[in-house]
Amino acid sequence: MADIYLSVDVGGSQTKIIYQLAGSKKPNYLLMPPAVEEITKTKLDNYMARLGWIGSPSPDQQLWVVWDERVVVLGDFAACFDPQDRIKELKYENALWKVLGAIGLIVETSNIKVSPKKPLKVELALLLPWNEYSDRRRFEEQLRKMLAGFGVRNTALKVSLERFLCRPEGGGLAAVRIKQQGIDWLRSQQLGVLMFGHRNTTALYFDRGQLKLGDSPLLGFANMLDMVIEMTSGLDRERLALAIFQARYAVLDEIYNPNYSNTRRPDWSTCAAIIALASAKDPNLRDKEIQDIGKAISVATAEYWDKLERWMSRVLPAQLDEVIIGGGAAYHVEPELEKYFNCEPKIETQPSLSRNSYGSGGTKIRTSGYKSKDYNKHFTPMIWGSGISEQVKQTFNLEKKQFGEQCTSSRLVDCFGLFDYLVGLEATNDKS
Template sequence: MTDIYLSVDVGGSQTKIIYQLDDQTKPSYLLLSPEIEEITKDKLNFFMERLGWIGSPSPDQQLWVEWNNRVVVLGEFAANFDALDRIKELKYENALWKVLGAVGLIVELNKVKVTAKKQINLELALLLPWNEYSDRRRFEEQLRVMLADFRVRQLSLKVNLERFLCRPEGGGLAALRIKQQGVDWLRTSQLAVLMFGHRNTTALYFDRGQLKLGDSPLLGFANMLDIVLDMTSGLDRERLSNAIFDARYAIINKVYSKDRNYSSRPDWISFDEIQALASAKDPTLREKEISNIADAINVATAQYWDKLNRWMDKILPRPLNEVIIGGGAAYHVEVELEKYFNCAWQLKKIYEYSSVYERTGQYIPKDDNLPMIPMVWGSGFITQVQETFNLDSEQTYRYSTSARLVDCFGMFDYLLGMETSQ
């Protein structure tokens, strides 16, 4: 009998984890920082003796895994050991340790009873970039070896991998949309999936039910951030990314006038979040610094989109019946995506005699003389993800968290669907 159903997306900005225990009626989620670093056991012991006892950090804030005399620290905890930037490393090798850490976290947080003789039975769904998808068998073989006997924090665990399901990034989005529309729809459609991640940007193309091509170059949002960092001083990726998305989501659901049925980009210089990035204390210097940051974001966005545009021109076949859009970074280039796929928001009046409108959630052609390829954000399941995990109470990040989770959620839904069908 399965004890844990687990879906993991080892993204470049966060590790997304969705799980459900056998005796639970609904899933839960965890988000971990992507950092990972291998250290010596002596180094871990020294830290714990010196600082580890201070306060009462939650398990996810002080997470490490031990296997075969190796020690790997994960998430926020890795920052204490000068973790390297591993954004250009292969995901699947680091994913081994992240899956072990996720299992240990789930066991500890949910107080799962563990004994020396008891094995935990696990069903796992994993998302990998398309360019690492061919490594899935090697990943599975090594994971089974590591799960047989390992430690997470103070827990000694033995885990039996009952089922392993691996799909390329975007596979969860595709599964949700196919479940929603049906197999007959899929067999008569040309469908593309675009995942805009922090490290990779992934494209999948389905032609009448068959996955015909995929690509996952290192064209992630981190590239855009690095351009801004090169043009400014005193910033880091995390602070900059948070400020950009704070400003973006502040206007993402704004009310539209009839002649503004398209998305707009923030006037970066006017937002408190962007202004807070400046470090100069002199008012004149500070004003110039803020202006420089805003200009750098605009320049970097243009360069980022230019690379994406040329890549999509090369990789996406025509015609397409629709394109599924996923990943938090997609919202940063929503303006460009609408133009690229010739989409404009269909509007409705807020009330009968109003002169202002709001989005209906449906697209119409931006230019009636050009073909439109409808975009479907998050396979249409972002609201369901919000409701499942009680994210509808979020404000600034309710789109961000839901958009980041939906691919992982799709894989989890698919995994449970396989269990139910049997």
Template sequence: FCLKARNLSSSPKADKNPEMLKLPQSSIDAYMSSRKGLESPKPADEAWVSNPADNDTQCTVVGFLARQFSASARLDKLKYETSIHKALAVIGAIAQHNKLPNRFSLSLTSLLPYGEYQNRQAFEQQLQSALKDFRFRGQRLRVKLERFECLPEGAGLAMIRQRQNGKEWFNAQTIAVLMFGHRNTSLLLFERGKMTAGYTNGLGFHQMVKRVIERTSGQDATALTSAIYAAGSDITTDNQAIRTLVKSREPKNLNYELQMIVNAIATAKAEYWSRLYDWLESTLPAVNEVILSGGAALYLEQELQDCFQEISTYWGADLQQQVQEVFKDKSNDYYRTFREQEALSFRLIDAFGLFMRFRAQIEKVA
């Protein structure tokens, strides 16, 4: 997002929670009444949006607040459909954080998985309509979408490589951008300076988590995702992140359950990588360079390094450092470990690369 006359660095902290849920407004009213007298959370941590056409009877809670209502990430829905309310929440949070007036103009750039890229016009039209009149945490906002751009996930990183090495270098290469996400995995192919092909499959990190849930007892997808990622390649009974997943408090059952979880994670990871490798082998053509991104790529770093040891790879470490510097003073209290900090900054580099280009275009026009 690029607010007119504002800088992204003045925006509120990034929210890592993808959950959302439609609720009756009375649920929010009850929630607000129950916390009277307590410290008020930041807008980004207590986000809900509504449409005046609903006569204040319905609203959609997003992110951290949605998690309090046990909402899901809705991976079954198209990403652009769930992104409408998330975009409204982000824009509303930025507006309240920066004390913007109720009316302002907005320039926006966004990414969609290649498999949903054909929905970009519908995304723009529906977002433009929703922005004209909505409420964020009860405040009515009327926003004009002045400029909009939508590109497939991975495009931001391709643009960064072109900027780093020049157009002549970029036009002489065959480059693949691989995006390993929670929802799916995408591949963009660039030849002679142009995007010539794109592919998306349903092999997101959630598939591995799903397999672990099927082979264990009473596990929650959110907690399991965090623990699996925190454990990394250390899938052992001694790993503290894995030990926190144990539900039993009976000594005679604890070790049994712990071993069950370890076995389930190890097997699911092997299966997940096997399916990804098979897809890569059948889909990826001969290339000069592979650009790797997405949270699951960091989790599978060793497997991917081994897979592409004969091909030049770019992980965006330099760009990741820039992201960490930009958000250093904004988001540090969101990170509990260095691995979490590394993971979030790595997930942001594609969007950050696109934002840098978009901001340069806006400033040139201005």
């Protein structure tokens, strides 16, 4: 039995980590900013000396890894050392340091006792973009070498990698759906998986059980954000992305209004989160700036979708039986996805319990399912997050209707699906 079961998704906007300790009844999760920066030991020492004793930051706020006399700072701590924009770099190389950092962080925050003579036993599952999936053996070889002896913060660690499982992004969602429906179902389906990430957009295509195609170009949400930034002034990716999703979340009732046949998009220039992005002081200039930001988002979204649509048409067959949708950026192009797959949300009417509304026909609500919008065209049902979003919310107590918790649950589904598959392998071994 392993000491730690670990699933890692090294996304472009966040590193998602799900882990469970031996003997624990349920998993936990960690989220870290994606920044990774190599510095000298002298630079780290000088920084800590200048800092002196000021407050008591948590381990995740001052996270660094030491291996073979190299020092790499991670997450929030990397921001203190002028990190480079690495969104176009290969994920797997930076993922090595992130895995080491995650293990060290789990050890420290969980108060796991470590021994210099007895290595920790870890089972690891990792998600990589399809275009880096072929690097998984190289990653595993280098990771085992690094795990033999490394340091995280002030703790020296040795780790034995008991199991290594690597899947392309979207593989966690595919594993969950196959578990739900069964192998016989998979062998009768043409199944697509689409993951809309910050850095990559990934497509997987299963033809009656066989993975026929995968692709993972740099068509992530960051492309759309960069288009907006080019058309405006004073914005950056992080602030802009946060504002866009806050604006969307603030008008969910309007976006998913059951009186309309499809998902709608906010009027960006009227959203408080978008208005807050404007920096001009003069009221007239500020109003013009807000209108320009709203127009830039609309124009960039249309261009972003045009690129996605042409790519999807090239890599996926037109006659899919089902498509699994994942990734936070998918929600930004939800109206376009519904049109592309000929989906119209199903609407149900719930009887009203109020006497005053007796006979009014009840309340319309939107369900999670779809029907064909145009019966003359092929209909491909979309399955958002393989239907496990609610399970993720319940597992990690994310059930409150708050913006941050909704974003977290949608980001964790792929990582959670792969984690579920990993611990399922252990359970199968125990039974046998």
